[in-house]
Each structure stands twice: as C-alpha cells, then as structure tokens.
Amino acid sequence: MIKYKMELIDIKINLTYALAPTMIIEINNDKVYHQKIATDTIAVQSTVPTGDWQMKITHIGKNYEINNDEFFEIQDIFLNDVPIGHMIWNTTQIPLDVSESEISQHNWEGNLYFGHNAHCVWNFTSPVEKMLRDFYNTNQSKTINAQETTRKTLDYMKQKFQITN
Amino acid sequence: MSIPKLDILLVNVPFISTAYPPAGTSALKGAVQQHGYSAKVLDFNLQLFTKKFSPDTLSALENYYTINTDIDKATSTIIENFYQDCVRQIKNHNPKWLGISVFTFQCQRATNDLCKIIKASCPDIKIVIGGAGISTSGIASHKADFGDTLKEKNLIDHYIKGDGEVSLVKLLQNNTDYPGIDKPVYKVIEDLDALAFPDYEDVIDLPYEYHNSIKLLPITGSRGCVRHCTFCDIHAFWKKFAFRSGKNIAQEMISLYEKYNIKNFFFMDSLINGSMKAYRELCNVLVDYYETNNLEDKFFRWGGQFIIRSAKQMTEQDYVIAARSGCSGLCCGVESGSESVRNHMQKQFSNEDLDYTMKQFQKNGMTCYFFMITGYPTETAQDFQDTIDMFKRYKKYSIDGTLFGVNLNGLLSVDDGTPLYAKSEELGLVPIIPASHVHGLNWQSQDNSQLTLEERIRRRIVLQETCMDLGYTVWNGDMQLKRIEASYDKIQNGTY
Numbered sequence: 317m318i319k320y321k322m323e324l325i326d327i328k329i330n331l332t333y334a335l336a337p338t339m340i341i342e343i344n345n346d347k348v349y350h351q352k353i354a355t356d357t358i359a360v361q362s363t364v365p366t367g368d369w370q371m372k373i374t375h376i377g378k379n380y381e382i383n384n385d386e387f388f389e390i391q392d393i394f395l396n397d398v399p400i401g402h403m404i405w406n407t408t409q410i411p412l413d414v415s416e417s418e419i420s421q422h423n424w425e426g427n428l429y430f431g432h433n434a435h436c437v438w439n440f441t442s443p444v445e446k447m448l449r450d451f452y453n454t455n456q457s458k459t460i461n462a463q464e465t466t467r468k469t470l471d472y473m474k475q476k477f478q479i480t481n
Numbered sequence: 482m483s484i485p486k487l488d489i490l491l492v493n494v495p496f497i498s499t500a501y502p503p504a505g506t507s508a509l510k511g512a513v514q515q516h517g518y519s520a521k522v523l524d525f526n527l528q529l530f531t532k533k534f535s536p537d538t539l540s541a542l543e544n545y546y547t548i549n550t551d552i553d554k555a556t557s558t559i560i561e562n563f564y565q566d567c568v569r570q571i572k573n574h575n576p577k578w579l580g581i582s583v584f585t586f587q588c589q590r591a592t593n594d595l596c597k598i599i600k601a602s603c604p605d606i607k608i609v610i611g612g613a614g615i616s617t618s619g620i621a622s623h624k625a626d627f628g629d630t631l632k633e634k635n636l637i638d639h640y641i642k643g644d645g646e647v648s649l650v651k652l653l654q655n656n657t658d659y660p661g662i663d664k665p666v667y668k669v670i671e672d673l674d675a676l677a678f679p680d681y682e683d684v685i686d687l688p689y690e691y692h693n694s695i696k697l698l699p700i701t702g703s704r705g706c707v708r709h710c711t712f713c714d715i716h717a718f719w720k721k722f723a724f725r726s727g728k729n730i731a732q733e734m735i736s737l738y739e740k741y742n743i744k745n746f747f748f749m750d751s752l753i754n755g756s757m758k759a760y761r762e763l764c765n766v767l768v769d770y771y772e773t774n775n776l777e778d779k780f781f782r783w784g785g786q787f788i789i790r791s792a793k794q795m796t797e798q799d800y801v802i803a804a805r806s807g808c809s810g811l812c813c814g815v816e817s818g819s820e821s822v823r824n825h826m827q828k829q830f831s832n833e834d835l836d837y838t839m840k841q842f843q844k845n846g847m848t849c850y851f852f853m854i855t856g857y858p859t860e861t862a863q864d865f866q867d868t869i870d871m872f873k874r875y876k877k878y879s880i881d882g883t884l885f886g887v888n889l890n891g892l893l894s895v896d897d898g899t900p901l902y903a904k905s906e907e908l909g910l911v912p913i914i915p916a917s918h919v920h921g922l923n924w925q926s927q928d929n930s931q932l933t934l935e936e937r938i939r940r941r942i943v944l945q946e947t948c949m950d951l952g953y954t955v956w957n958g959d960m961q962l963k964r965i966e967a968s969y970d971k972i973q974n975g976t977y
Contacts, residue, residue, distance in 0.1 A: 397877040399843070445880060449952065452882045465958030470949070473942050473962045477935065 322363040323442045326396050327371070329358045333388035337430070340374040353388055364442045372437045375430035376412075390428040390436075395444050403451060404428065407436040488518040488653060490576035492567075494591040495526045496546035497584045499690050504699040504749055505582045505612060505645070507679040512646035515677035518653050521574055522683040525567050525591075531688050534559070547587045564598050571603065578607050578653065583614035589627050596636035609652060611641035632663065643667030643718075644704070646676050673704070673725040678733045685741050697745040698737055700783070702730045702763070707755040708788060709827050710814070712854065714898030715751055722755055727762025734781060735770055748785025753811075754795070755788070761799065767806040784810030787849070789830040792837050804845035810885075811849040813838075818871030819864035822857050827900075832871075839875065843883045850886035850956075855944055856893045856937030858901070858908055858926045865940050869947055879953050886954045889945055891961045891968075892937050894921045914975050922968045923977050934972065938965055 327341070333353045341349035343362040378386050393400045405426035411419060412433040428436070441447045449455035473479075491506040503524065510520040529542065538559065544550040545560065552560070571579060579599065581592050596608055615628040628640030641648045642661045647670055651659035661667025670676065681698060691697055705719030737743045754760045771780050783806075817823050820832055842849055853868070878884035895901050895910065897920065905919040909927035912919050913934060926932050942962070948955050971977035 398880045401881065445952070448880050452880065454880060454882045454885070454954075455952070464960075465945070465949070465955040467949070469959040469962050470942065470946060473938075473966065474946075476966065477938055477942065479939055479942055 321366045323366065323444065324361060324363050325442075325444055326394075327360050327362065328392075328394040328397070329373075329390060330392040330394075331356055331358070331388050331390050335383050335386040337375055337386050337388045338377040339388060340372075340376055340435075342372040342374070344369050345372075364440075364444075366442050369440055369442055370437055371440065372435055373430075374412075374435035375433055378433045387429060387431040389430065393438070395440070395448065398448050400438075400448070401451065403438070403440075407438050409434050409436050485575070487521055487574050487576040489513060489520045489578040489580050489649075490571060490574050491520060491522045491580040491582065492571075493522075493524045493526045493582050493584070494588050494595060495529055496543055496587045496591070497526050499527050499530050501689050501691060501697045501699060501747070502681055502684040502687070503582065503584065504679065504701060505584065506580070507681045507684060508676075508701065509580065509582075509645055509649055510683070511677040511680040513650055513653060514680060516650045516653075518650070520680075521576075522680075523570060523574075524684055524687060525563075525570075525595075527684075527687055527689065528566075529563050531690075546590050549590060560594075564595060567595060568598055568602055571599065571606065576606060578609060580649065581608065581610045583610050583612040583627065585612075585614040586627075588612070588614045592627075593631065593636065596631060600636055607638040608636070609639045609641060609649070610637050611645045611649070615640055615642065628663075639663055641667075644670045646670060669704070669719065669721055669723060671721070671723050673723055674729045678736060681737070681741065695745050696741075696743055697747055698741075698743050699749050700730060700733060700746045700785075701749045702753060702759070702785075703750045703755055705755075706751040708752075708829060709900070710816075711826050711900040711904075712816075712857070712893060712896075714896055714902075717898035724756045724759050727759040727764070728766050730759070730763050731766035731770065734767070734783070738781065744781050746781065746783040747810075748783065750785055752788045753785040753808075754790065757790075757794065757799075761802070764799075764802045764806040764808065768802060771805075778805040779807040779809075781807040782809060783807055785812065787811035787813050789813060789815070789828075789834050789838050791830065791834045795838075795841075797841060800841040800845045800847070804847050809847045811842075811847065812852060813849050814852045815871075816852065816854040817857065817860070817864065818868035819860070820867075822860050822864045822867075825859045826854075826857065839878055839883065843878060843881065848883055848885050850888065851884065853887065853889045853944070854893050855889065855941040856932065858893070858910060858924075858929060858932065860932060860940075861929065862931065865944075868944065872944075872948055872951055872953065876951050876953075879951065884953070886956050887948055888956045889941065889948065889958065889961065891965050892922055892941055895919055895924050896921070913972055914977060917975075917977075921977065922965075923972055934969065938969060941965065 333356070336352040336354065338352050339349065340347060341360055343364060348360045348362045349358065373390070375388060393404050407426065409424040409427040411424070412435070414432050446455065491509055493503050493506055497503060506522045510522050513520045530539065538556060541552055541556045542559070545552050545556065581595065583589060583592050592610060599606060599608065610628060610631065616626060628642065631637040632640060639652060639657065639662055641652065642665055644661070644667060648659050648661040648667065652662055657663065703722065703724035705722040706715050707722050709716060734746055767781060771778060815835065816826060816828060823830065875884055895905060901908065905924065910919045910924045911927060912923050913925050914923055917923060922934065925934065945955055945958050968977060
C-alpha cells in the first residue's frame with residue numbers, strides 16, 4: 317500500500333456575490349465547504365497528498381425563476397496566503413442545468429462568474445510551495461552581478477564560529 | 482591641424498560597477514554645458530572591465546583596485562597598457578581640464594596611478610577630482626583626506642567636495658574660492674530643478690552589462706533624507722533634504738525615452754518617497770503621459786530606495802497610481818523585525834505599517850527587497866527572534882516574488898558621522914580592543930552584555946541560514962560573511 321505524505325493547505329477565496337448563493341468547495345472530491353455565502357472571503361483548510369490534487373468549486377441550488385440575480389464571482393484564490401496569480405484562469409466553467417443553445421451564448425473558459433448552477437475545477441500539485449515557486453519562477457536563488465550566497469561559505473562560517481543547529 | 486581645446490574631459494576610473502552608465506560624469510557634463518563649456522565623458526572603467534580577460538585576470542584586476550592586492554607581472558602589464566591607452570585618449574581630446582570621478586574609495590588607486598602618469602606626460606592638463614570617494618573616512622567626514630593627499634603631492638590641481646554641478650562650473654570660471662573647492666565645507670544645491678538634465682550622449686551606446694540586457698539609466702531625484710536613522714551618516718553629508726519636483730523628474734525620464742528609447746530607470750536617491758508631494762506628482766505625470774500617448778500602464782519601470790510609511794501617509798490610491806506608473810523593484814531599509822530596535826534606530830514605522838506596505842505591494846504587483854541590520858546595540862535575543870519570525874511570516878511574499886531578495890549586509894558598523902558614533906559613550910558602547918576607540922565592528926555594549934561580537938556574528942549567520950532555508954534569495958552573502966570574518970580576525974589580533 318502506498319503511503320502519501322499529506323500537506324495541510326489554507327485556502328482563501330475572495331469573491332463578490334448577490335443574494336445568497338450556495339457554494340460547495342471540494343478537494344479531491346471531499347467536501348470541505350457547503351454553505352450559503354454571506355461574506356466576501358471564504359477560508360477553508362484541507363489536506364492533500366503529495367502530487368496532483370484538484371479543487372472544485374460549485375454554485376448549486378439557484379432557482380432561476382425566484383432568484384435570477386443570484387451569483388458569485390471569484391476574484392482571487394490564495395493557497396497558504398499566496399495568490400495563485402494567472403493560474404486562476406486555468407479552468408473552464410461547466411454549467412449544470414443550461415440548455416445547449418444558452419451554453420453556446422457564453423464563453424465558459426476561464427469564466428469565474430457563476431451566474432448559473434455550475435462548477436469549475438483547478439488542478440494543482442503538492443508541495444504547494446514548489447508549485448507556486450515554479451509558477452512565479454522564484455524557486456532558485458538568483459544572484460545579481462555575481463553577488464553570490466552559497467551554503468559552502470555559510471557552512472565554513474558555522475564551523476569557524478562553532479554554530480550548531 | 483590642431484584639435485580645438487575641450488574645456489573638460491570627465492572620466493570614470495576603476496573600480497565601479499559596469500551594470501549601467503555612471504550618473505555623476507554625465508550629470509556634470511550636462512551642468513557645465515548649460516554654462517557654455519564643452520565637455521566629453523569617457524568611461525575608462527568600462528573599457529578595462531569589458532575586455533575579454535579570463536575570470537582570474539578580471540578578479541585580480543578587481544582586487545588590485547578594491548582591496549589593494551599585489552599583482553603578477555602579466556596583470557601588471559595589462560594595467561600599464563590600460564593606463565597608456567587612457568593617456569593616449571586624453572591627449573586625443575586635448576582637454577584644458579581633466580575631471581576624475583572618484584565614486585567610492587575603490588576608485589582611489591586608479592585615480593592615484595593615473596594622476597601620476599598624466600602629470601608626468603601631460604603637465605599642461607589641469608586635474609580636478611571629486612566624488613564621495615575622495616574621503617577615506619566615509620561620506621560624512623569633513624576630512625577630504627584623499628583629495629588633500631593628492632593635492633599635497635601635486636598630483637591634482639583641485640578637488641571638489643560635495644555637490645559638483647555648481648562648484649565645477651565655478652572652477653572652470655577660475656573661482657577657486659567657491660565653497661567645496663579644496664575645502665571640506667561646501668554649499669548644498671537647494672534648487673535641483675534648475676540644474677540641466679544629465680547628458681548621456683557619450684555613454685548611451687557603450688556595452689554596459691545591463692541586467693537581463695535591459696537598458697537602464699540612473700536618475701537622481703533628491704539628495705539627503707527625511708529620516709534620521711541612528712546608524713546612517715547621511716545627515717553629516719547632506720544637511721538638508723533637497724528634492725526635484727515630480728514633474729521635473731518625469732520630464733527627464735520622458736526625454737530619455739524620447740531620445741534613447743530608455744524605459745527603465747533606477748533612482749540613486751536615499752529614498753524616492755521622501756517628499757510625497759513630488760512622488761505623487763511623478764507618478765501622476767507619468768500616468769498622464771502614458772494615457773496621452775496611448776501607452777500601456779507600467780510603460781516605464783522605475784525603482785529605488787523606498788521608506789515604509791503608514792496607511793495615513795501613503796494611501797491605497799498612492800500604491801495604485803505608483804504601480805500604474807511602473808514603480809517597482811524597491812529597496813526597503815527594514816533593518817529589523819523588532820519594533821523596539823527600529824524605534825531606537827528612529828526608523829519611524831511599525832510592524833503594522835510594514836504589513837500594510839507589503840500587502841499593497843502584493844496587491845498592486847510591485848516588488849521589493851529588504852536591507853537588514855543584525856546586531857544593533859539594543860538588540861536582545863527576543864528582538865532577534867522577532868526578525869526571524871518576520872521572515873517566516875513574510876515567506877508568502879518571497880514565494881510570489883513580491884519580496885524578491887534580501888540583503889542582510891554585514892554587522893552593524895558604528896561609523897564616523899552617525900548619531901550612534903556621536904552618542905556611543907552615552908549608549909554605553911566601549912571598544913573591544915583595549916586602548917582603541919569605538920568604530921566599525923570594534924564595539925561592545927555595556928548595557929547589553931549578551932551582545933558580544935561573537936553573538937552578533939552568530940545571529941548574522943543564523944539569520945542567513947534561516948532566510949536560505951525559507952527560500953529567500955539572499956544577496957551577496959559570501960562576501961559579507963568573508964568581510965565579517967576578516968574584521969573579526971583583525972579585532973582578535975588587535976589590528977582592526
């Protein structure tokens with residue numbers, strides 16, 4: 317049996333909304349949030365295994381006849397307090413109860429305005445820090461004008477001044 | 482046919498960075514031309530350091546100029562040939578005056594060598610030197626010791642201390658009584674808007690090692706500082722904060738773009754948001770220029786040293802407009818994660834202010850890097866832990882590149898001209914080496930006895946390791962640690 321190392325992740329979603337839309341957040345198909353939205357920031361925690369993982373956000377329960385103005389729109393997604401930047405657009409909204417003719421009237425790719433009952437899925441990887449550093453290209457120490465910082469010199473100094481961890 | 486006399490040839494000498502054109506010589510060229518004098522700029526430093534030498538030779542040359550090392554015969558020949566080539570170029574331009582920019586003390590050796598050769602081979606050319614590097618005792622010192630030394634040896638005719646734009650013109654007008662000419666006390670220029678823009682015509686096409694091959698020019702928007710940090714000697718040098726209007730600065734940037742297609746600028750100022758009025762005006766004029774000319778936001782990219790301000794002093798809208806104008810890559814002197822230490826330093830910002838600033842940077846896509854100081858005289862174990870905790874808390878900004886680097890610097894140095902130096906006795910600082918005086922790293926605190934030199938070094942090393950473990954990009958750590966080691970050894974054997 318494969319044992320996965322699990323990573324605890326803080327997820328924060330900033331949004332705008334009207335009326336009281338119901339949102340479901342699922343991480344790898346596990347429901348971590350299922351509520352009527354009453355605030356413009358939603359924070360949840362979840363654990364994910366090393367490797368690929370998925371976040372699914374669903375707008376559910378909209379009654380088009382009674383609450384046609386109901387919606388929420390995702391503004392930002394933060395993982396461990398770090399914005400996911402342009403990765404937020406890497407999703408396609410899948411409407412749940414919309415006619416074929418209406419589907420063709422909207423652009424669903426990268427659409428974060430949930431005016432219908434619909435869901436979006438984002439694919440991420442764990443460790444999240446590595447994924448984000450790869451995305452932002454901040455995973456390697458860079459030097460400017462050969463102003464180096466190396467472990468070798470650091471270790472030499474630790475040894476000379478007898479600094480143990 | 483003889484070559485007409487050039488009024489002044491302005492030169493840069495080793496060793497300075499070749500990352501972008503030096504500001505001083507081009508600023509002086511603009512200033513003297515404004516008064517009808519002819520001028521030309523030659524960057525001898527660039528000529529030497531862009532030759533195709535081996536890395537070892539380049540390193541030997543750099544060490545020769547920066548830390549006065551001895552050199553082998555082959556390197557000696559390179560330097561000799563370099564000087565002869567400099568003299569040939571100087572003769573070709575037939576100047577009445579030669580102005581040498583002594584940017585830092587690291588330019589002193591080349592200045593000394595060149596002056597000897599020029600005085601011997603072209604005795605008719607008058608030599609004037611200037612720049613922060615003419616003082617060996619720090620920029621704050623009123624002892625123009627390098628300038629005096631060369632003048633006493635008749636290797637130069639004059640030196641200029643402090644602002645050069647007006648005093649150099651006075652010198653060309655033969656007014657050697659003007660403050661700052663061969664005198665330590667000089668007159669600060671208060672109306673910076675009245676100065677001509679720098680003239681980069683002679684250097685703009687030279688092969689500087691621009692970062693990522695993006696052409697960049699320096700801008701000077703102000704002189705002096707609005708804050709009075711205890712470890713800084715700037716107020717001994719610049720008595721008053723003088724600044725250009727935002728409009729005037731924007732006009733210079735726009736003219737450099739329209740003339741040379743330059744879109745990237747780095748401010749040499751001690752701070753770019755010292756005057757919020759000028760800062761706001763600069764941002765607004767740039768954004769107006771983009772809108773008027775159908776250019777996208779952030780068409781220019783510009784940055785420099787930036788002071789942390791409260792939300793009241795610098796509003797969310799200020800950040801929005803600054804980001805739109807292209808302000809980014811800001812150097813923030815955070816110094817410590819401890820409010821208590823920063824209060825003693827007179828930094829005048831709280832942790833809340835810093836949190837607010839970082840949040841605004843992130844929100845508006847502005848980037849920054851931190852300057853830090855370890856081992857401040859009042860720093861306790863808890864203060865140091867506060868710094869460690871701050872870097873843990875701000876890791877998120879390192880991940881998304883908002884905080885793209887950290888310069889931990891060496892240890893706190895008590896330098897001549899700083900409030901710390903002036904008040905060292907009052908602060909209970911005593912020298913480590915018996916019968917010496919408090920200076921540099923040669924101090925210990927009677928009021929904070931745990932903060933020995935060894936403990937300061939330990940904290941500096943632990944901080945670097947923590948930052949590296951957290952994934953921060955730490956700049957220049959190797960050189961800083963080696964300098965700490967060298968200073969420690971000298972203090973141990975009493976030769977510091």
